[in-house]
Amino acid sequence: MELAKNLQTTINRSYGKTDLYVDLAQSISGVLLIGFLWMHMLFVATIVVSPDLFNRLSIGLDEYYLAQVGIPATILLIIIHIFLALRRAPVRLRDMRITYRMAKMMNHFDTWIWVGQVVSALFVGVMASIHLWIILGAWPLRAATSAMRVASTGPADHTWGGFAFPFFIVFYVIFLIAGEYHGGFGLYRILVKWGWWDRHTMGWVLKGITVVIVGLGIAALYTFTQIAANLPAGGVIQ
Amino acid sequence: MGRQLTISCFRYNPNIPGDKPRMQDYKLEEHEGMTLFVALNEIREKQDPTLMFDFVCRAAICGSCAMLINGRPRLACKTMTSMLPSRFTVMPLPVFKLIGDLAVDTGTWFRDLQIRAEAWVHTNKKFDFNALEVRMENKTCEEIYDPEQCIECGCCVAACITANIRPDFIGATGINRVYRFLIDPRDERSNAEYYEVIGNEDGTFGCVGLMACDDLCPKDIPLQQNLAYVRRKMAAAGLKLDFKGVKTS
Structure with missing residues (x-):
């Protein structure tokens, strides 16, 4: 394991700040993304208060160009974060096998949580892409259109014949839990690596916040289904 | 029975x-x-x-x-x-x-670690055999005693997924070792010199924060706190440094 003083390591040493910048950037992009996620969930949860508040917030975000700037910025952040975090994941089959075997053998909580983070990252990556595609295709966001989407029973409702499956509810519940899990424990890990606080206390605080956010998300999804059920047949799309 | x-x-x-x-x-x-x-x-x-x-x-x-x-x-x-x-x-x-x-064989691994981490007090002071030893504050002494308790058993290394899949990673014991000298006032190394030793992916920035080391250390060394301290210190030091790059193309 002695560091060989070959050409590559010598050159890398002269770029001695790369590892620091990359590590910092991973943590900072993570913090920004979890900040985005929690804010996003609070905004979505305004539907529980009233569809009118939800609509006004959405209009406001468009009017002040927060959505137009925020969405591309978030997409960029996600790409950066995936790229930086990938270097930490076990990517070779050999590494995956060692990771799984050690996690199973030690049965150590935080190690298992991290394995779950790697897996949930895959879900979040794919599902966020689908989510963004659908959202942007139906812009602007309004309570009625969101409700219709959440309550729709298939990717292409009536082409599947009599088959009705609450596709988007299932999709969003998985997305919500995967996103919150990945983000919540991601923030925990960032604070463990950089912070001063005892990680056991911190863990409980973050688990509490995560439960609240997941609760808000579920409440919002439920409200959307209720709104959709009360819309006139075919839905009035503003 | x-x-x-x-x-x-x-x-x-x-x-x-x-x-x-x-x-x-x-x-x-x-x-x-x-x-x-x-x-x-x-x-x-x-x-x-x-x-x-x-x-x-x-x-x-x-x-x-x-x-x-x-x-x-x-x-x-x-x-x-x-x-x-x-x-x-x-x-x-x-x-x-x-x-x-x-x-x-933990010996070879730890011997290599000592060399890489430069785990000795670096000082330019000439040792005077006749003078009394310089006294250390009790508080400092206790702070150093804490990471110094490491017995190099290798439990933290074995428990660390990163150390398992990246053979060059210095492990919690290595970062803790650097921490021990960082807080020792007798060691005259500058932060830049410590950064040279540990400010990279094989050192402090390679830690993913899985904390198996913290949970499983037989000597109950507060590794979470020590590792985070080194990370903060090295990040602050690294941001101030100026490296001259070699243009390769």
Whole structure:
């Protein structure tokens, strides 16, 4: 394991700040993304208060160009974060096998949580892409259109014949839990690596916040289904 | 009459041509106050003199008898059999070179770590044999004593996924070692010099924060706090540094 003083390591040493910048950037992009996620969930949860508040917030975000700037910025952040975090994941089959075997053998909580983070990252990556595609295709966001989407029973409702499956509810519940899990424990890990606080206390605080956010998300999804059920047949799309 | 213990033990001697890795069961009777260290010695004395494992001090000071006990890195001498189920497994630590059965070579790994981490007090002061030693504040002394308790057993390295999949990673023990000198006022190294040693992906920035080290350290060293301190210190130092790059194209 002695560091060989070959050409590559010598050159890398002269770029001695790369590892620091990359590590910092991973943590900072993570913090920004979890900040985005929690804010996003609070905004979505305004539907529980009233569809009118939800609509006004959405209009406001468009009017002040927060959505137009925020969405591309978030997409960029996600790409950066995936790229930086990938270097930490076990990517070779050999590494995956060692990771799984050690996690199973030690049965150590935080190690298992991290394995779950790697897996949930895959879900979040794919599902966020689908989510963004659908959202942007139906812009602007309004309570009625969101409700219709959440309550729709298939990717292409009536082409599947009599088959009705609450596709988007299932999709969003998985997305919500995967996103919150990945983000919540991601923030925990960032604070463990950089912070001063005892990680056991911190863990409980973050688990509490995560439960609240997941609760808000579920409440919002439920409200959307209720709104959709009360819309006139075919839905009035503003 | 104590419990009947069944110890499922990893057996493999790389020095015997054709020897195959396998698990072998040993049965023995548990007695009052039995540690795994005592149990293994009983097996070696009464049942199987070929069983290889390391020990020196039997008091959690030498760090020789670290092994995977029911999958977790622990010291055999600090593990009471009464804490374990009547059937359990013992395996050698991963990461380190296997000598045979439960014995691994932590020495080579740690020797290399000492060199890489430059784990000695760097000072330009000339040593005066006749002068009284410079006194140290009690508080500083206690702070240094904390990371200094590391016995180099290798439990934190074996428990670390990063150390398992990236052989160049210095591990919690390495970062903790640098921490020990960082807070020692006698060490005259600048932060830039420490950064040179540990400010990279093989050092402090390679840690993913899985905290198995913190949970499983037999000496209960507060590794979470020590590792985070080094990370913050090195990040602050690194941001101020100016590196001259070599243009390769």
